[in-house]
Amino acid sequence: MINPRILDLVMQIELGLLIFSVVVFFAHGAWLYVISQRHTRQLVHARTALVKIIAGMSQSSNDIQVLKHLSRNVKTTAFLEMSRNISGDAKDRLRMAARTAGLVDAARDYCNSSRWKNRLRGARLLTNLDERDDIVRKLLRDPHPDVRAQAAEWAAIQPTPAVIDDMLALLGDSDTEFRFAVQDALLRMGPGVVIPLGEYLDKSDGTAAELGLELAAAIAEPRFLAAGLLHSRNEDPSVRTSAVRLLASIGSDESKNRLMEALNDPVPDVRAAAAAGLGKMRHWPAAVQLSKMLADTNWSVRRESAMALRKIGGPGMLLLQRAALSSDASTSDIAQLILDTPLAE
Amino acid sequence: MSQILAGWLASFLRQSEFIVLMYFIAVNGWYLVLLVSAYLEMRRHMLLISGESRWRLLSSRLSPTITMLAPAYNEEATVEVSLRALLALHYPQLEVIVINDGSKDSTIEVLVKSFDLVPVKNVYDNVIATKPVRAIYRSRTYKGLVVVDKENGGKADALNVGLNFAHGELVCAMDADTLIEADGLQRMVRPFLHKNNVLASGGTIRIVNGSTVESGRVSVTRLPRNMVAGFQIIEYLRAFLFGRLGWNRLGGNLIISGAFGLFRREAVLDAGGYLHDTVGEDMELVIRLKRRSYEAGKPGTIEFVPDPVAWTEAPESLRILSRQRDRWQRGLADVLWRHRDMFLNPKFGVTGMVVIPYYVFVELCAPLVEAFGLIGLVVGLAFGMLDLKFALLFYLTAYGLGTALTAFTLILEDLSFHRYERFGDRVKLFGLTLLENMGYRQMTVWWRLKGLWKFLRGRKDWGVMERKGFQSKPAAP
Numbered sequence: 027m028i029n030p031r032i033l034d035l036v037m038q039i040e041l042g043l044l045i046f047s048v049v050v051f052f053a054h055g056a057w058l059y060v061i062s063q064r065h066t067r068q069l070v071h072a073r074t075a076l077v078k079i080i081a082g083m084s085q086s087s088n089d090i091q092v093l094k095h096l097s098r099n100v101k102t103t104a105f106l107e108m109s110r111n112i113s114g115d116a117k118d119r120l121r122m123a124a125r126t127a128g129l130v131d132a133a134r135d136y137c138n139s140s141r142w143k144n145r146l147r148g149a150r151l152l153t154n155l156d157e158r159d160d161i162v163r164k165l166l167r168d169p170h171p172d173v174r175a176q177a178a179e180w181a182a183i184q185p186t187p188a189v190i191d192d193m194l195a196l197l198g199d200s201d202t203e204f205r206f207a208v209q210d211a212l213l214r215m216g217p218g219v220v221i222p223l224g225e226y227l228d229k230s231d232g233t234a235a236e237l238g239l240e241l242a243a244a245i246a247e248p249r250f251l252a253a254g255l256l257h258s259r260n261e262d263p264s265v266r267t268s269a270v271r272l273l274a275s276i277g278s279d280e281s282k283n284r285l286m287e288a289l290n291d292p293v294p295d296v297r298a299a300a301a302a303g304l305g306k307m308r309h310w311p312a313a314v315q316l317s318k319m320l321a322d323t324n325w326s327v328r329r330e331s332a333m334a335l336r337k338i339g340g341p342g343m344l345l346l347q348r349a350a351l352s353s354d355a356s357t358s359d360i361a362q363l364i365l366d367t368p369l370a371e
Numbered sequence: 372m373s374q375i376l377a378g379w380l381a382s383f384l385r386q387s388e389f390i391v392l393m394y395f396i397a398v399n400g401w402y403l404v405l406l407v408s409a410y411l412e413m414r415r416h417m418l419l420i421s422g423e424s425r426w427r428l429l430s431s432r433l434s435p436t437i438t439m440l441a442p443a444y445n446e447e448a449t450v451e452v453s454l455r456a457l458l459a460l461h462y463p464q465l466e467v468i469v470i471n472d473g474s475k476d477s478t479i480e481v482l483v484k485s486f487d488l489v490p491v492k493n494v495y496d497n498v499i500a501t502k503p504v505r506a507i508y509r510s511r512t513y514k515g516l517v518v519v520d521k522e523n524g525g526k527a528d529a530l531n532v533g534l535n536f537a538h539g540e541l542v543c544a545m546d547a548d549t550l551i552e553a554d555g556l557q558r559m560v561r562p563f564l565h566k567n568n569v570l571a572s573g574g575t576i577r578i579v580n581g582s583t584v585e586s587g588r589v590s591v592t593r594l595p596r597n598m599v600a601g602f603q604i605i606e607y608l609r610a611f612l613f614g615r616l617g618w619n620r621l622g623g624n625l626i627i628s629g630a631f632g633l634f635r636r637e638a639v640l641d642a643g644g645y646l647h648d649t650v651g652e653d654m655e656l657v658i659r660l661k662r663r664s665y666e667a668g669k670p671g672t673i674e675f676v677p678d679p680v681a682w683t684e685a686p687e688s689l690r691i692l693s694r695q696r697d698r699w700q701r702g703l704a705d706v707l708w709r710h711r712d713m714f715l716n717p718k719f720g721v722t723g724m725v726v727i728p729y730y731v732f733v734e735l736c737a738p739l740v741e742a743f744g745l746i747g748l749v750v751g752l753a754f755g756m757l758d759l760k761f762a763l764l765f766y767l768t769a770y771g772l773g774t775a776l777t778a779f780t781l782i783l784e785d786l787s788f789h790r791y792e793r794f795g796d797r798v799k800l801f802g803l804t805l806l807e808n809m810g811y812r813q814m815t816v817w818w819r820l821k822g823l824w825k826f827l828r829g830r831k832d833w834g835v836m837e838r839k840g841f842q843s844k845p846a847a848p
Contacts, residue, residue, distance in 0.1 A: 033764040036396075040771030047778035048801060054785050055797055106422045143418050150422050172419055175565060179427065206564035210431045244432040325496035359494040366491035368511040 072104035142170035175204035185215035227253035239268035246275035274303025294324035305334025391744030405617030438539030442529030443547035456587025473523025527645035558679035570671035573627035574679035623726035629653035631681035651702020700822025738819035
C-alpha cells in the first residue's frame with residue numbers, strides 16, 4: 027500500500043510545478059508584450075535613422091547618436107535586417123554606420139569570446155555587414171562546427187589568396203561538414219578562385235576531387251579544361267561523372283570530343299551525364315550517337331539521351347521522331363515520352 | 372473462502388497500484404529528461420536561426436534539388452489550393468510529383484483542368500515495384516510538375532511510385548492536404564547542408580483547425596473552438612517540441628512525420644522504398660534507414676528541425692480520431708515487432724539500447740499499464756478496497772506531473788515560436804492542458820488498446836479519414 031503522505035508530498039510538488047509553469051507562462055506573455063512594445067518603438071527609430079544613412083540623405087551625427095543609444099539587441103536586429111536587402115554604396119554606408127555606432131567593435135569582441143554562441147554572433151554580424159576583418163578568418167578553424175560554417179559564409183566577401191587556400195583546405199578535408207557553405211562561398215569569391223582551384227584539382231582525388239569538380243562545373247571556366255579532361259579518366263565513377271559535368275559546362279571542342287567518348291563509359295551515371303552534357307551544348311554532330319543511346323540498358327541514359335536530342339533541335343527531333351517508330355519498345359517508348367512532354371519542360 | 376479471496380484481491384490491487392504509480396513516475400521522469408534536453412536544443416536552435424540568412428541557398432547553383440512527393444486520395448476539394456501553394460514554395464530547385472492514388476472522386480480531372488496537364492507516354496523507371504500506373508501527365512505551364520495517376524494501393528505504394536519518378540537529390544514526402552509554410556523547405560534542408568551523415572529530417576506539424584488559410588497559406592493562427600482539435604494541438608506541441616526535439620539532442624529520433632519529411636533519395640531507393648504491408652510505413656522506413664546505416668558501419672542521423680512548419684487538419688470527431696489513434700498504435704506495434712532484433716542490441720548503438728526500449732516500454736505499453744491502473748482504481752473503489760481520498764490522490768499524482776510537463780511545453784513554445792499570441796488563446800491552451808487528463812486521455816488509452824488488439828488479430832487497414840477543408844475566414848474572437 028502506498029503511504030498517502032507520500033502521495034500528498036508528490037501532489038504538492040506537482041501542484042507547485044504547475045503553479046510555477048502557469049506563472050511563468052503568463053508572466054512571459056506579459057513580458058513579451060511589454061518588450062515588443064518597447065522594441066518596436068526603438069526599432070522604428072533605428073530603421074528611420076538607418077534608412078536616412080544608407081540612402082545618403084543624412085550626414086548628421088544625430089542619426090548615429092540615435093543608433094548608439096539603442097540596446098545592442100535592437101541595434102543588431104536593425105542592422106541585420108537592413109544588411110540583407112542592400113549592396114554596393116548603400117552597404118558601405120551601412121557598414122560605416124555600424125562602425126560608428128560601435129557594433130563592429132562589439133562583433134569583434136564577440137569573435138574573441140570563449141563562448142561559441144558569442145563567436146557565432148560576432149561572425150554573423152561581420153558577415154552580414156560585409157566587414158573584411160581577418161578576425162573571422164581565424165574562426166575557419168574554430169572547434170565549433172556552426173561557427174566554422176558561419177566563417178565559411180564570411181569568406182565569400184574576402185577572396186584573398188590566403189582565405190581561398192584555407193577554404194580549399196576545408197573543401198578537401200574529409201571531416202569537413204557544412205560542405206555547401208564552403209562550396210558556395212568559393213563559388214561567390216569570383217575569378218580569384220580559378221587558379222587555386224585548378225591547382226587543387228590537379229592534386230586531389232576521390233571525394234575531395236569530386237567536390238572540387240562540382241564547384242568548377244558551377245564556375246564553368248575554360249581554364250578547368252585540363253583538370254576536367256584528366257579526371258574524366260579517373261578510376262572512381264563518381265569523379266568521372268563530376269568531371270564529365272564540368273566538361274559539359276565548359277563547352278570547348280575538346281570537351282565535346284571527350285563527352286562523345288564518355289557515351290561509351292561502362293558506368294551508366296557517366297554515360298547519362300555525357301548525354302546530358304552534349305544536349306546542353308546542343309552538339310548536333312552527336313545526334314546520331316545519342317539516338318543509338320536510346321536503346322541503352324539504363325533508364326537514366328535513355329532519358330538523358332532523348333532529352334539531349336530534343337535540346338539539339340532540328341536533327342535531334344527528327345531522330346527522336348524516327349526512334350518513336352522503332353520496333354524496339356524501350357527506344358520507341360522513351361522517344362515518345364520526350365516528344366509528348368510539353369515544352370515547359 | 373470469499374473473504375480470503377477478497378483480501379488477496381485487495382492486496383493485489385494495492386501492490387499493483389503501487390507498480391502503476393511507479394511506472395507513471397518513471398515515465399514522467401524520463402519525459403523530464405527529454406524536456407530539459409528539448410529546452411537546451413531549442414536554445415541552441417534559436418541562436419542558430421536568429422539572424423541567419425538563407426539567400427545563399429536560394430540563389431546558389433549548388434543547392435540540392437528537392438522532389439516533393441504528394442500522394443492524393445479523394446482530395447478534389449483541396450488539391451488545387453494545396454498544389455498551388457506547393458508550387459509557390461520558396462526553394463530554387465524544386466520538382467513536384469502528385470500521385471493520384473486511384474481516387475474515386477474527380478481529383479485527377481481537377482488537376483488536369485487547373486494545371487493545364489497533358490498526358491505523356493506511360494513509361495517510367497520501375498525501380499520499386501508498385502501498383503500499375505494508369506497515366507502520366509505533364510504541365511504545359513509548370514515545368515517541374517508531374518502528375519501520376521495510378522491504381523489504388525495506399526500511401527506507401529503512392530510514395531514508391533513518386534520515388535520511381537523523382538530526380539531530386541532529396542525527396543520530401545508529404546500529404547496532399549498538408550500546407551507547408553513558404554520557407555519550410557529552406558529550413559528543413561539545413562541539416563543536409565551542414566552534416567554529411569544525415570539520412571532524413573523532419574519538421575514540425577501544427578494543427579490548422581481554427582486558423583485562417585488564404586491562398587494555401589496560414590495567415591492567422593488561432594485555436595479551434597472544437598475541444599477535440601484543441602486537445603490534439605496540445606498533443607502535437609508535446610510530441611514535436613519536447614518529444615522529438617528532446618530526442619534530437621540525445622541522438623535518438625526515430626519518427627519523421629509522414630506529412631512532412633525530407634529524405635536522401637539514394638538512401639531510400641537503396642532501402643527499397645516504403646513497405647506496403649504496414650500502417651506505420653513512415654516510422655518503419657526511418658528505422659530501416661537507421662538500421663541499414665548501422666549495418667553498413669556508418670551510422671546516419673535523423674534530424675528534427677523545429678522551425679519548418681507544415682499545417683494539417685486534425686479530425687474534429689471522436690469517431691475519426693479513434694480510427695487514427697488505433698492505426699498509429701497498430702503501426703507502432705507492427706514496426707517494433709518487425710525490428711525486434713534491434714531491441715537492446717548494442718550493435719545498433721543508442722537506437723538499439725535506448726530508443727527502441729523506450730518505444731516498447733513507454734509508447735507501446737503505456738496504454739496497457741494505464742488501463743490496468745484505471746481499472747484497478749475503479750474496481751478498488753467499487754468493492755471498498757480503496758478509499759475515495761486515496762483514489763483521488765492516486766489519480767492526481769499519476770497525472771499531475773504529466774500536466775506540469777505539458778505546461779512546460781507551452782512555455783517552450785512561447786519562448787521559441789510564440790505562434791498563439793492572443794491572451795485568450797493562452798488561457799484556452801492552459802485550460803486544455805488541465806482538462807486533457809479528465810476524459811480525453813483515457814479515451815486515447817482505449818483507442819490505443821483497440822489498436823493493439825487489432826494488431827494482434829492481424830488487421831492492417833487504414834480506416835477512412837474525412838476532411839472538413841480549410842477555414843478561409845478567421846474564427847470569431
